[in-house]
Amino acid sequence: MSASMMAPLMFASLVIFLLIGYPVAFSLAANGLLFGWIAIQLGLFTPELLGALPQRIYGIMQNETLLAIPFFTFMGLILERSGMAEDLLETVGQLFGPLRGGLAFAVVLVGALLGATTGVVAASVISMGLISLPIMLRYGYDRRLASGVIAASGTLAQILPPSLVLIVLADQLGRSVGDMYSAALLPGLALTGFYAAYVLGISLLKPAMAPALPPEARTLKGFALLRKVLFTLVPPLFLVFLVLGTIFLGIATPTEGGAMGASGALILALINKRLNLSMLKQAMNTTAKLSSFVMFILIGSTVFSLVFRGVNGDQWVEHLLTGLPGGQLGFLVVVNILIFVLAFFLDFFELAFILVPLLAPVASLLGIDLIWFGILLAVNMQTSFMHPPFGFALFFLRSVAPKDDYLDKMTGKSIAKVTTPQIYWGAIPFIFIQIIMVGLIIAFPNLVTVEQKKVSANTPLKIELPVQRYDAPTEAPEFTFSNDGEGTK
Amino acid sequence: MKALLRIAHLIDYLNERVGHSVYWLILVTVLISTGNAISRKLFNVSSNAFLEIQWYLFSAVFLLAAGYTLKQNEHVRVDVISGRFSKRTQAWLDIFGGLFFLLPMSLIILYYSWPFFTHSLLSQEWSGNPGGLILWPAKALIPAGFLLLLLQGIAEIIKRIGFLLGIEPPEPPSHPPLSEFMDASQKEGEA
Amino acid sequence: KEEALPEIQWRMASSFPKSLDTIYGAAETLSNRVSKLTQGKFQIRVFAGGELVPGLQVLDAVSQNTVQCGHTASYYYVGKNKAFAFDTALPFGLTARQQNAWFYFGGGLQLMRELFKGYGLINFPGGNTGTQMGGWFRKEIKNLADLKGLKMRIPGIGGEIMSKLGVVPQSLPGADVYPSLEKGTIDAAEWVGPYDDEKLGLYKVAKHYYYPGFWEGSANLSFIVNQKEWDKLPPLYQEAFEVAAAEANLIMLAEYDAKNPAALGRLLKGGAKLHPFPKDVMEAALKEANKLYNEEAAKNPAFNKIYASWKRFRNDEFQWFRVAEATYANFTFNNVK
Numbered sequence A: 001m002s003a004s005m006m007a008p009l010m011f012a013s014l015v016i017f018l019l020i021g022y023p024v025a026f027s028l029a030a031n032g033l034l035f036g037w038i039a040i041q042l043g044l045f046t047p048e049l050l051g052a053l054p055q056r057i058y059g060i061m062q063n064e065t066l067l068a069i070p071f072f073t074f075m076g077l078i079l080e081r082s083g084m085a086e087d088l089l090e091t092v093g094q095l096f097g098p099l100r101g102g103l104a105f106a107v108v109l110v111g112a113l114l115g116a117t118t119g120v121v122a123a124s125v126i127s128m129g130l131i132s133l134p135i136m137l138r139y140g141y142d143r144r145l146a147s148g149v150i151a152a153s154g155t156l157a158q159i160l161p162p163s164l165v166l167i168v169l170a171d172q173l174g175r176s177v178g179d180m181y182s183a184a185l186l187p188g189l190a191l192t193g194f195y196a197a198y199v200l201g202i203s204l205l206k207p208a209m210a211p212a213l214p215p216e217a218r219t220l221k222g223f224a225l226l227r228k229v230l231f232t233l234v235p236p237l238f239l240v241f242l243v244l245g246t247i248f249l250g251i252a253t254p255t256e257g258g259a260m261g262a263s264g265a266l267i268l269a270l271i272n273k274r275l276n277l278s279m280l281k282q283a284m285n286t287t288a289k290l291s292s293f294v295m296f297i298l299i300g301s302t303v304f305s306l307v308f309r310g311v312n313g314d315q316w317v318e319h320l321l322t323g324l325p326g327g328q329l330g331f332l333v334v335v336n337i338l339i340f341v342l343a344f345f346l347d348f349f350e351l352a353f354i355l356v357p358l359l360a361p362v363a364s365l366l367g368i369d370l371i372w373f374g375i376l377l378a379v380n381m382q383t384s385f386m387h388p389p390f391g392f393a394l395f396f397l398r399s400v401a402p403k404d405d406y407l408d409k410m411t412g413k414s415i416a417k418v419t420t421p422q423i424y425w426g427a428i429p430f431i432f433i434q435i436i437m438v439g440l441i442i443a444f445p446n447l448v449t450v451e452q453k454k455v456s457a458n459t460p461l462k463i464e465l466p467v468q469r470y471d472a473p474t475e476a477p478e479f480t481f482s483n484d485g486e487g488t489k
Numbered sequence B: 001m002k003a004l005l006r007i008a009h010l011i012d013y014l015n016e017r018v019g020h021s022v023y024w025l026i027l028v029t030v031l032i033s034t035g036n037a038i039s040r041k042l043f044n045v046s047s048n049a050f051l052e053i054q055w056y057l058f059s060a061v062f063l064l065a066a067g068y069t070l071k072q073n074e075h076v077r078v079d080v081i082s083g084r085f086s087k088r089t090q091a092w093l094d095i096f097g098g099l100f101f102l103l104p105m106s107l108i109i110l111y112y113s114w115p116f117f118t119h120s121l122l123s124q125e126w127s128g129n130p131g132g133l134i135l136w137p138a139k140a141l142i143p144a145g146f147l148l149l150l151l152q153g154i155a156e157i158i159k160r161i162g163f164l165l166g167i168e169p170p171e172p173p174s175h176p177p178l179s180e181f182m183d184a185s186q187k188e189g190e191a
Numbered sequence C: 001k002e003e004a005l006p007e008i009q010w011r012m013a014s015s016f017p018k019s020l021d022t023i024y025g026a027a028e029t030l031s032n033r034v035s036k037l038t039q040g041k042f043q044i045r046v047f048a049g050g051e052l053v054p055g056l057q058v059l060d061a062v063s064q065n066t067v068q069c070g071h072t073a074s075y076y077y078v079g080k081n082k083a084f085a086f087d088t089a090l091p092f093g094l095t096a097r098q099q100n101a102w103f104y105f106g107g108g109l110q111l112m113r114e115l116f117k118g119y120g121l122i123n124f125p126g127g128n129t130g131t132q133m134g135g136w137f138r139k140e141i142k143n144l145a146d147l148k149g150l151k152m153r154i155p156g157i158g159g160e161i162m163s164k165l166g167v168v169p170q171s172l173p174g175a176d177v178y179p180s181l182e183k184g185t186i187d188a189a190e191w192v193g194p195y196d197d198e199k200l201g202l203y204k205v206a207k208h209y210y211y212p213g214f215w216e217g218s219a220n221l222s223f224i225v226n227q228k229e230w231d232k233l234p235p236l237y238q239e240a241f242e243v244a245a246a247e248a249n250l251i252m253l254a255e256y257d258a259k260n261p262a263a264l265g266r267l268l269k270g271g272a273k274l275h276p277f278p279k280d281v282m283e284a285a286l287k288e289a290n291k292l293y294n295e296e297a298a299k300n301p302a303f304n305k306i307y308a309s310w311k312r313f314r315n316d317e318f319q320w321f322r323v324a325e326a327t328y329a330n331f332t333f334n335n336v337k
Ligand code: NA
Pocket: A114, A115, A116, A117, A118, A119, A120, A156, A157, A158, A159, A160, A161, A162, A163
């Protein structure tokens, strides 16, 4: 086997490994290690290279941004477990009750809000899945629509600032995070709008998929409903303040905002007299297990990507890119198709680390603004979270969606489980929305606000310096050299 | 086989205990992070130690709970195809995955992470951040976590063989959080 | 008697992202030169920070032969031994030229190699940033008292000195720095100099740009090679590596010196305000630095040994540079248009 075949073979065999149905984290790692063993036999690298494994795992441990995962998961669980989330969605349901698709609109809205507080898709999808999925199932939403709208709205976390994805892209493109954030705002809001428009379309064309609340569920009307709305909106607004407000007031970093929200959820549960030891233990227990599985997927993919680089897989990708047809548009079209296809196999970070450094110089040569290009890539790569069967957002949703039929607590009715194919099918319309958005950004470049730097390189530099003299310039220097006999005093 | 199953159940017990202990660190991390932000704002008091202890503790949670999570069957799977197979076929696939995926991975990472930890321990390496923490306890979490995972992997293989022999119940269905909460009443006594 | 040159392929782990193109570029400079000098027989493939191992793990990775060589800033490893800082930068340390003088003619390289030898490594100076800037502050610092309770992202020994002056060092994750500085969760953050700082865009959220970065009067980057792998190289390849490292050392500094002025001009047009650190801040920091060095020397033999050589050399260099260099610079930089 030649070295150049290793990279495509790794992808092909990864698909088979994952379809066996063994946990994703270990299949990813095992696939990497199998090819590592082959590469060692072929002399492509020595076993010492695998010594990078603990170092890479340690790098994942040290990544403090990932603390958002336990913080937001824990917050979501406390909210869910204490019944506050249910109250909220229930009330929103009552409010939007007569409106078809009302709950789905609420999910898109909450997704955008959460997305604006966290840059981590896992945290967003998991907490939304926990809070909104059971309620949508209770009221007979189509399972594909329900899971699709949750997974997609969860990925808004990566396009709406703050965002881990935009930070990585800014770093790889050599542009500032701040510029990236302001450029992403409009496309992020546009996507939110498109998701809502899709829900609207469904509720008009296929009302059965997004039913209005049945009359018997709409128990409150008029003033009573208004009071209930105001009353139940206080806790979530308090949390939004804790998560977002403390960041804006300069109290918490974006990472710490998640902890603020989690502490706030505990306080709310305490005030509502719903905090007890058993509930707390369950929330911690579930947070621990979810965190472990999410982090182990990262560990599994770090094993895979180490070997992928070891067999020069990144160079293989580079060769794919050479000889692209010329011209801005040709380049953009090919690149977007390529990224879209690779997103089936690679997660966002691998795309960013392997592809972006190769694409950026070419884009720059073609006169494409790199910030605009970065946002285009970010919108396209958002699909890597939703691509069946390996989209991470789908994994996260799968992990919190019911795998068995269960009895709904409130209505006592039996509710059917959510199947994996339902989750996959649900994601597909949203992938189309992403493609449309990519097309729109190419067609209307002004959708991405890019601040122009107008300084010409030829302007002579003139700097006015404030006066600060550390020395006493009028004194003659004194000499104290250390070399014996040669110094004078 | 009976003796093997006893060992498997012992490992189950061990990881169950570990999992139920480390999950408290979630709460501790949340409180430290909140406290650090507040004290930094109000009293200008903070330290890199408070920042570093957060990822130390979270790492302890996700690494040490990996075996427990496996025992609870909550590491996510792509079950589009395998979900249609019979319980016996699934047990065979689990034995295959355990033997050829999980065990080699755990052993290889254990092998490489042990010197990674001992070098740090022997050299008493500290964090490079001013006011930071000593590093070996964090580095020790990698071999510790993968050892617990390895043990649970062995236990799961034994239990699946036991199932194929008809002397052990099948793998528990995974308990995703929602279903756990839906029938919370029957789980109230847990932990 | 002509011997055929063997084909050798190495991997080099850089601590730096490609976006720090000047620093990262030094590794590419070395790789290209080595290849050309050996007729393409000795190939070194460079991996950016995080591609093979995280940036701060490069020393461990080369030490354990995960990769044969690396490009890093040795002061990342002060947690292993504070003496590593002498290889990169210490507060109130040497300028780039003086650092090279110490390495090549003051016994510095030999002393550093004794330290690296303990980790199975051999090191080569491989680039310098020149004197760095003191970073971005949300508010003006008028005197020492203004530093009290100031939250700043500043790593390493510089951070330690700052904390003695009342600063609260916060090593936030990279992703949090910009938004935290924007909202005032932290008050200041330092990075490198105009060319690299511009890309982070911190001037938009903290416009007071302080100088000099007294904790990095210059910062030397080093190539490190696993000693066993080094010993296996044919002498010609060793020569090629050494020559290429020296070239990279020269080129990086030249590139920074060429790129910084225009970058500073753009930052000023973007609203950055230049300030020198107040004199009492400098004096207090110098006092704390000397205290810290003496304390460390008393308990750390490796530090003590290098410190003695470094301190004596620094004194001589500073004395000499006061005469022609500083006076020349003082007059011409201020008066020649
Ligand atoms: Na976000």
